[in-house]
Amino acid sequence: MADMKIGAYICKGCGIAERLDTKSLVSVATRDGKAAIGREHDFLCNADGVAMIQQDIDGEGVNRVVIVGCSRRAKTEAFSFEGVTLSRANLREGVIWVRPDTDEARETTQEMAEDYVRMACAEAKFLKVPESSGEQGLLRRIMVVGGGVSGMTAALEAAKAGYEVVLVEKAGQLGGVAAQMYKRVPAKNGRQGPVDPEVEKMVHAIESLPSIKVHLNTTVAKTSGAPGRFKVELATESGSSSEAEVGAIVQATGFVPYDINKLPELGGGKSPDVVDQLGFEMLAKAANGGPIKRPSDGKEVGNVVFVQCAGQRSEAPGHLPYCSGHCCTTSIKQAMYVKAAGGDATVLFDDLRTPGATGEDFYRAGQEAGVTFSKGQVSSVEVAGGEVKVSFKDLILNEEAVDNADMVVLATGMVPMSGPDPYLMLDLESARGQNDTARVADLEAQLEGGFPSVLNLDYRQGTDVPHLKHGFTDSHFICFPYESRRTGVYTAGPVRRPMDMAQAMEDATGAALKAIQACENAALGRAAHPRSGDLSFPKFRMEGCTQCKRCTVECPFGAINEDEKRYPLFNEARCRRCGTCMGACPVRVISFENYSVETVGQQLKAVDMPDEFSEKPRLLVLACENDAYPALDMAGMTHQEYSAYVRVIPVRCLGSVNTIWITDALNSGYDGVMLMGCQKGDNYQCHFVKGSEMAHYRMSKIDDTLSQLNLEKERVQTFEVSITDIERIPKIINDMAELIGQIGMSPFKF
C-alpha cells in the first residue's frame, strides 16, 4: 500500500455533539492519532457524509478511514469503502449511551471518547487491506467418500450443479445399506406407505454421468493439501493406486447396525429368528412381496413382533445412549410388509417417534394397514419350541404380557462409520510418549472396536474428522449444521448424526453445497463461515519462530501442519481466521493483515493513562466480537450504565488473545483486564470451538506474570458471557471497577 494516510471522521449525530466536545475529538485524532485529515459531520452515515469520505479517499489519498460515531455493527452499508482500511470508534453505543448525561460525568465521558478516537487511529496505523494470496486456483471437483444413498446423492447433486465428482466406495458396488432394502419409508406423502428405494435408478444415473468417476473397491490412502487443492491417494483392494486432485470432500461413510449379539436378553444371537432391522429387510427383499420366510425353518411368518429401542436410548454399559431416529418408521414399514403378506405384526414401543407431516402420515398408514402398536417394555425374548416368546409389560393395561411370535425384529441403533477420533489418537500418541500406561489403556479402550481411518488426512491434528459425541461427526452448532472443524471436509448422512434415508438425502445435498462453496471460497482466498468472505490469512515470520508447535497444536481447525524442519506450515484455505494461532504464539510471529498483535496492542497502548493519584483507573476489556461485543452494544441501546474507566477492544475470538496484550496492558498501567468470551466446555458456544477454552487456559498461566509484577491476580479475569447478557456484562464491569477501587490503583503508571 502506498503511504499511510489516515482520515478521521467524527459524526455529530445521534446526540454525540450534544454530549461530547467533537472539536476536541478532531484535534485528538489529528494530534494524538496522527490523522492527516480530521473532519466533523452532522450525520456521517447519510449520503452527504459518505460522499465526503469518498472524496477524501479519491481526492486526498486517504487510505485508512477512521469512523468516529456508532458501533462497528451499525450502518455497515453506509461505511463500506473499497480499497481502504476501516476503523470504528464507538462513541454512541460504547460511550454516550452507557454514560449518564450529567455535569459530573461529562469529563470522564469525554475522556472515554477521546481514548476511543486514539485507539481507532492507532489501529488504523497497523491495518492493511488484505490481499488474496492466490494459493490455489479454482478446482471444480469434489470427492465423495461412500457410495451409499448419502454419497450417491451428494455426487449426483454436485454433478447437477456442474461439478466433477470422484466417488470412492469401499465395496464392489454402489448402493450401501439401501441396496439391501426391499422398500423404503417415503420422503414425502407418508400416506402412500413403503415405496421403492430406487437405488438402481440412482446407480444408473451415476454411471451415465461422465462427470462422476466411480472408484469401487477403493479406499482413501492419504489426503493432503487444503480446500481447493486436496491431493488424494486412492488405493484399490487389488493393491493398485491412483491419485486425484479435488477441491473439497464429502464424507458419507454411513453406519453399521449395532451388533445384535450384544443383546442376549432380547434374544440377540440366540436364534436365527431374532434379527435386526437390516436382517429382516433382507428377508423381505428375498420374499419380494410374497410371504416372508423365517431363517430357522423356512416357515412363512404369521406373527412378527418388533421391539423398539433395542440396546439404544439406554445408559446400560455397551448400549447406545442415543435414539437412532429412523427405527420407528422402519419398523412400521417392515410391519406393513408382514401385514401385506397376510400376517400379523406388533410394534412394542416406548415413545413412537414419527415426527413431522410425513412421519405422522406414515404412522397412520401403518395403523390403517392393521399393524398393532403397544406401549410396552420388553423384559425378555426367549426362543422355545419353534416360537419366540416376547415377555413385556403392557404399559397401557399395566400388566405383564406375553406375545408368541414366529419372528422377532430388534430395532437396534446406528453405529456411525466414522474414522478414529483424531484427538483421541493424538492423546494416545502423547500418552505413549510419556509412558502413561493408565492413560494409554483408557484411550485404547475408548478407541477399541472403532473403524479404520476413512480419510487418512495428512494433518498435524490427526487422520480424520473429529467426533462430536458417540462417534458421530456432527457439528455442534444448532444454526450451522455444517460448521465442520475441518474446512472443506463435510460429513453427511448417518455418520454425522442418526437419521433416516430422507434426511440423509437432504443432508447430502446440503453437504454437496458446502463442498462446492469451499471450492469457490478457496479459489478467491476467502474465509468460510463464520468469518465468511474475510480475505486475510495468517502471515508467518519464520525468522523468529522457536518451533514451539503451540500454533499447530492449538488451531481448532487443524489448519497448520509442520514442515520437515518442524516449522509451522500454514494452509490458508483450511484456516477460519479466528486468530487462535496468533494468540498462541509466544514470540508473536503470526499475524493477519487486518488483525495482529499490533492492531490490538497499539490500541491498548494508545489510551491516555492518568497517573496513580488521579483516582481514574483504567480497565481493559477484550471482548469477543461475536457475542460479548454485540451484548455491549445492546447494553448501550438499552442505556445500561457502566464505568467510564473501561476501554473495550473487540477481538475475533478470545483464542486470538496473546498474553503479550495482557502484559503490555499491565505494564502500561491498566488497573484491570477483563476477557469476555463465549461458553466453553462440552456445551461450548465459541464459534471457533476451542478459542474461549484456550484463553481460559492461557490466562490461568498469567498468575506468574502477575506475581512477577507484584500485582494482585484479581486484576486479570476471564468471563464466559452470552450475547444476551445485556444486563450482566455492565454489572460485571462495574463489579470489576469496584474491586479495583478496593485493591487500589496499579503502580505501573507513568
Place this chain on the structure above:
Amino acid sequence: MSEVIATNQTILVVGGGISGLTAALEAAECGKQVILLEKSPTVGGRVAQLYKYFPKLCFPTCGLEIQYRRLKANKNIRLLTLAEVTQVTGSEGDYDVTVALSPRYVTENCTACGDCEKAVAAEFDDEHNYGLKQRKGAYLPSMMAYPQRYVIDPRIIGTADAEAAKGACKAGAVDLDMQAQSLNLKVGAIIWATGWTPYDAAKIQPYGYDRFANVITNVEFERMLDPFGPTGGKIVRPSDGQAPSNIAFIQCAGSRDRNHLLHCSRICCMATLKQTNYVRENLGDAAKSTVYYIDIRAIDRIDDFHRKVKADANVSFTKSKVANIAENKANGNLVLHGVDTEGYNRYANEHDLVVLAVGMESTVPAGVFPEGFKINEHNFIELDPANGAIYGAGCSSDALDVNRAAQNATASALRAIQVINRVAGQEG
C-alpha cells in the same frame, strides 16, 4: 430505493427467517446473486423470538449475529424488507414475480437513534412479544432487528404522532409520503421459506386459552424469559403476576389432531423439555413441571436431553392428552381433567399455570404460485418435479427444528444453484 436488478440467473429467497437467511447466504457465498424478501420490517423470523435453543440451551441471537454479519459482508445479496410476493408466473429458469412493497416511512438515513420513538405517543401490540407488551407507533422491531432501522406504524400515518416523529428525526429519515409499491422481478429459481405461525390456541376450545388468564402458549412462555420481554425475564402467572409453583405443559396442543393440525409439529416435545429447564433455572425447587404427552419425540442424538429432564425430580410425565381444563375461580388455577393412559388413572390435577405446546402451522399461501403447483394437504411444499424451480425450504417444506431447517435450506440453495448454473450454461 435504488433499483433492484434481477435476471434469470438470480435466486429469489422468500422469507428472512433462519431458513431463508441460511439459503440466501449459502447461495450467495457460492457466488450467486440473491434477492432476499422479508414480509416484516426485520429479518430473523420466529427464532428471533425464542429465548434459547434446544438441546444446547444456547441463544438464537448468537447465531443470528453471525448470519447478519455474513449478510452485511456479502454484496451478492439484496435484502428487501416489508416485501411480500403476490404472484409467481413462468417456469424453471424464467419466473416473473410480483412483489408488493409496504412503506416503512423511514429511509436509509435512519441511524436508529430512537428520537422518533420518544416523540410518538400512540402504542400498539408489540408483534415481537406476541402482543404481551406494547410498543410505540414508531419502533425498532427488536434490539437485534436488521436492518437496524426504525419503522413507523401505518396506523399513525395522518395523525399528529406521525408529524411528531418526523419532527423529532434529526437525520431527516422520516418520509411520511412513502407509498406502497409493486415490483416485478425476473428470477431463475425461487426458494420459498416463509416459515410457520403458532397454531391459534383459541381454536382448542376445551383448553380455554381465550377464557382463562393462566393458560398461555409455548411461544408466549419463550417471551417471558427474555429479560427485556413482557415480564422482565420472570416466569409469572398472567392473572396475578405471581410466580407459579406447579406448571403443566400440554403437548400436541393442536398437533397430531384432525380437528386442528393433522401433522406432528416435531419441535414441541423438545421445546417443552427445554422450557422445563427454564422453570428449573428460574424457580429452582419452588416449582414443579408436569408434561402431558402422547409420545415424547426427542429424536436422534438429542434424546440425552430428554433423559436428563426425566431425571429431574421436579419434572414428571403423564401419558395423556388432556381432555379439558376448568378454572378454579377462587385462585385462577386450572384444573386439568383427563386420564393417564398408563394404567388408566383418572385425574383432576390443579396447576397454577398451563403452557400449551402449540404446533407449527405452515404459512405457504394459496393463489400465488403458477398453475399446477403442488402444495400438500398439510400446506407444505414437497420436492416435486411439478414445482419446477420453486423449492420449499425450512418449515415451508415440513415441520422442522432449527437444525433441520438450516440443513434443508442449505440443500435448497444447491437445488436453486443447479438451475441457475444450467441457465448460465445455456446463456453462455
Place this chain on the structure above:
Amino acid sequence: MTQMNQAMIEKYRSSFLKEVETNVEEGHWVKMCMQCGVCSGSCPLGPHWEHPPQEIFMMIRANKRDEVLKSSSMWFCTSCYNCIARCPRGLPITHIMHGLASYSKKLGLAPKSQPTESFGQIFWNSIASNGRVNELKIGLALQFKDGFGQGVKNAMAQKDLGMAMMKTKRMNPMEFFGGHTCKDKSGIARMLKKAQEVEDQHIANYGAGK
C-alpha cells in the same frame, strides 16, 4: 354361552381385533387409536366406566375378548358425542361403543340386568312390535323388570312423579290397554328387517376391508 359365541371363538382364535373389525359396527376403526386417552377423559360418565374407550381399544388389541364383551362399560355410553368431537384420530367412538354392546348382546355375553341393556331391550320390543313407543308400558316394564315386589316398591317410590305426569297430560293411563300404534305395522317390520340387512352388509363390508 351361545352357539354363535362359540363359533366366533373358534373362527377368530388368534385375533379378537379381527373379530371386532369384522363383526362390530365401525370396528375397523379400533386399530387407529393412538392411546392419547382424550375420549376417556372427555366422557361425562367416564368415572363410572370400568374400562374407558381408549382402554377398551387396547384390550381388544391385547386379545382380551371376554373382559371386553362381558364388560358393562360400553353400556354406559349416553351418545353425547364428546369423544367423537375430540378424538384427534377421528374414531367414531360412540358408534364403536354401541357396536360392541350390540355385538356382546348378540353373542349373549352382555352383563345380565345391566339397566341400559334392559331399557334398550324393552324400548326395542315396544317400538318393533307397534311401530311406536308406548311410554306407559315401557315405564312399567322397567319398574317391574326385577320382579313384582320390587316393581311395586319402585312404583310407590315414583308415584308422585307419575301423578304429576298424568295431571299435565304427559302420560296417559289408557295406554295400558293396547295404546296407539302406527298405521302400517307390517311395513315397519319390513323396514326393520331391511335395516338389519343393511347393517349386516355394512359390517360385512368393513370386515372385508371394503
